[in-house]
Amino acid sequence: MKSHTKYLFLGLIAWMTSSCSDFLDTAPLNALSPATTWKTEDDARKFAIGCYGGNNYDTPDWEDGGNILYLDCTSDLGYNNFEWENYKSIGNGTMNPSGSVASFYSFAVIRRCNTFLERINDIPFANEQEKKDLIGQVRTIRAYRYFIMNWWYGGVPIIDNYNNAEDARVARKSEEEVKTFVNTELDAAIGELNDVPAERGRIAKGFAMGIRMRSALYYGDYAKAKEMADGIARLGLYSLEPDYSNLYKIAGQDSKEIIMAVQYINSTKDLYTLGQMYNNADGGWSSIVPTQNLIDMYEMTDGLTKEESSLYDPAHPFANRDPRMEMTVMYPGMEWNGKIINTLDKTVDGKDNANFPTSADNASKTALSWRKYLDEQYANGIWGSNCCPIVMRYAEVLLTAAEASNEISGPSDEVYDKLDEVRQRVGMPKVDRTRYTTKETLRELIRRERAVELAGEGLRRADILRWKDDSGKMLAETVLNGVLERVVGTVDYSESIPSRRATINVNAAASDKKIEDRKFATHNRYNPIPQGAIDNNPALEQNQGYN
Template identity: 30%
Template sequence: MKKTYTYTILLLILLTTAACRKLDRFPLDSPSSSTFYANRTELDLAVNALYNGGLYPQDWEEWTDNFWNRSNLGNEIIHSTATIQSFNFSNTWLTCYKGIARANGILDNINKATDVTEAYRQQIEAQARFARAYEYSLLIVHFGDVPLIKTTLSLADSYTIKRSPAKEIQDFINSEFDFAASVLPATYTSGLQYFTKGVVLGMKARLAISLNDWKTAADAAKKVMDLKVYALYPSYRNLFLRAGQHSSEVILSFPRSVTYLNTYDIQYTISRLAGGFASSIPSHELIDSYECTDGKTIDKSPLYDVKNPFVNRDPRLNATIVTPGDTFLGYVFQNHPDSTMVFSAKDNRKVVNKDNKGAANPFASFTGYLWKKTIDDSQLANINKVDLDQIVLRYAEILLIYAEAKIELNEIDQTVLDAINAVRARAYGVAVGATGSYPAATTTVQADLRKIMRRERRIELAFEGRRYLDLLRWKIIDKVFSKQMYGVPLNKADYPYPGIPVFDEDDIPSYEAFASKLTIIDKRVFDPKYYLWPVPYNESALNNGLGQNTGW
């Protein structure tokens, strides 16, 4: 590991900003001289560094029961094998403090520029204070107590700084969010991507829900709703493709660009026939959690047919997952061992199947499914350099935050049902008032509506990195990770699946009744110490005053 990665807190002395060619695009280098920030151009360059999505680490879907990665045979989070030297911990800590350093550099020097108005200076201050608070929100939900650094540190101070209580930092974050929300506009006329009032309030709501601060979450989410700026995009499928990138549902996203070398790779996700590896795959638990069109889980719905399991299901299943029989990326996807030939739309004929599970294709999808969400034919020309924007926060999540917070407060009214039903109706492509055309939520019983809302979050936000913290804060991760992860049936006579799982009180499916007929692909384990991540080794080695979280 390079030396620079072992001095996170020390970096706060040095890291202040980064520059790029356009205010809303990508940082290319890092000016940090004592004479910087002297004019508006330099302030623009400095604040631009805050719009690099890489500064705000997001949780991975593969840390949950929604996802499995064959290439790594799982990961250290779902196996509880991480150590205080693990990359996930050190990278999150380092990245967040890098962003904090940049924000502090702006705030420490914001009065140097003499060619700006006070109104402009306040806009810069609000953006920097929000960015810093957002970084701290990511830190406290993962690490708990962390150093609260509000200014650039001296070298001596960097060796002796202590951790502050998470509650103190949460209060600081909320005060910073409140200031930013009071200054930043609801929209900009330029069309460029900046932090807005809705972004700030939305992140305040997300932090609050992550910490079970129901009142703050409900209030902040309601303020976002009352802005009347955001709306659900008509097509759930297209929302995550090029057409939906700049829709009114997107509250915060970070741009990607092939030109600026900011891209991602889908080769591990797509089918082998389409040139992929089919190794990053959705789980059976996720697929089975999609309700039938009557709003019931598959173990309770008369509409479910185990031999034809993908009909009469929530439309988001088809929009999110490639299931056997789908035509996707130019090929019919079939995982049955006997499906040795499949139709190729590209060739207009049948071709040898590389995605059927069997001796000829041992690395075909281990669960028999692939991800469809965020992927379409337009990406096939360059599967290693896809540049769709990174959607970080969208309006559907705000509606579900509002609903959850009000449910937990036991303040269930029509606004709660409307929030859930708006998300559900969009999935079915109908108006929220067309309750005969989708399974509208109608119950006002707290326990029943809580189950509906939690299922809704899992399905609506699948493959978006929200499930990990949900499992932690709902205190069900130990139960989820105590179960084996199953793949395709052992015998081809049992395809597509040999039975119907039974869902428990937390909507966790059990496959015990027919587990002997399934392949086992992994065994997850949860150690309670993972409720809080450890202070990374390199930080505690440099400053033993930081202490350590319990169990690490």
């Protein structure tokens, strides 16, 4: 499959050299449509591949693998230490239109897709289904980019390829209008796409159905979310990877669980973001780290929460946990890469500890690091890898089906069975059907299961924005208001059980535990439209709360 991925990027290179213009890299609504000429099947194939992205970092891709890895920093499960990396302000609620805020507002990929979809109908193909499949791929990319922008900004312009810059200054559509456009495009693409992708990294029917599923779930259309999840299952192409940790290794990149991942390849287009995830002593920046909030969400091995289980010891919070904790997070006392991790003691063997949270800017401030994607030796080192971050996998489909079904009609064997399938993959006990007997109690379990199963994969903030508590408030209003804290304690090297080596001081001073103050106001449901976009297009209106 590596050769297929290389073909994809060689296609990008060919497209870039034959048909790219500066127009594609500019901000939306301030440039004219490119005068690109292509007439053959091969031209169309290259242009379709070009809609996925470029072979350099200046050309936006259909999705950014680094963005996926950073996104949980905007939630209660992650933390970004450096404001200039643009995710810290989203997590702590200090966003403003001119500040350091990650921008999802870009029409560069959409413009490429518009050009392709305008011209493809004029190109004759020997195989009409190949043409339809290419159209479906590009239609899905365009719908995905609109879905992303619509979710984070709540309505954006739906653009054409304009004849002049003045015509390009168009107002935002409503969130409902953009949602309808996205869903209509995805419904069309589902009918055009092949079931099986042409090669790894290319879109097929399952991914278009998956985005349609995700859109329906996010906006509370549970019947459609369930329909799409069931349809993906009926394709018969996807199943859970037996080894959860293998999903995040090179050996797992062809797993039947992965529906879509962003493709990177050594020496052609590397992913540099992993270096920003490693801790200080490993040469990393600790820019992207998990929080103790995530640890607290993992059930104990008996299937009970830490509040319910007699197995929980607050002095040893990493012991007796759901096995996914150790496969997801590097915690103090854990054995990793031939060493015992120590992020709790200021000195070790009389020497300063480079990984102590306050020892250096690059030390993890939460005393934790992600393990997903890091448990691998990459050929080009931590700053250049062929790691391929997952955009969607089959576990999300199962959890979506469970959530949607529970919201529609409450507990059922189907809901329990899907949850059990995900849980038992890692050795967790089946759901206790005598405990989770109501829609409300099962909803709590489904939300927790989704959080720990998909931790570090960029979906958490969307979940805490869409999920409501009993009073109708966004969950984000609860979990993102308050002080973000780390654990304080010491590591006992003589202890033989890794998960019990860390002894936490439960009476530690608040000042020693504090990482940052976090806040979330209701207007933070949406991100601010970047000021540069408004400067380029005066027809745009800023989101409420950011004026």
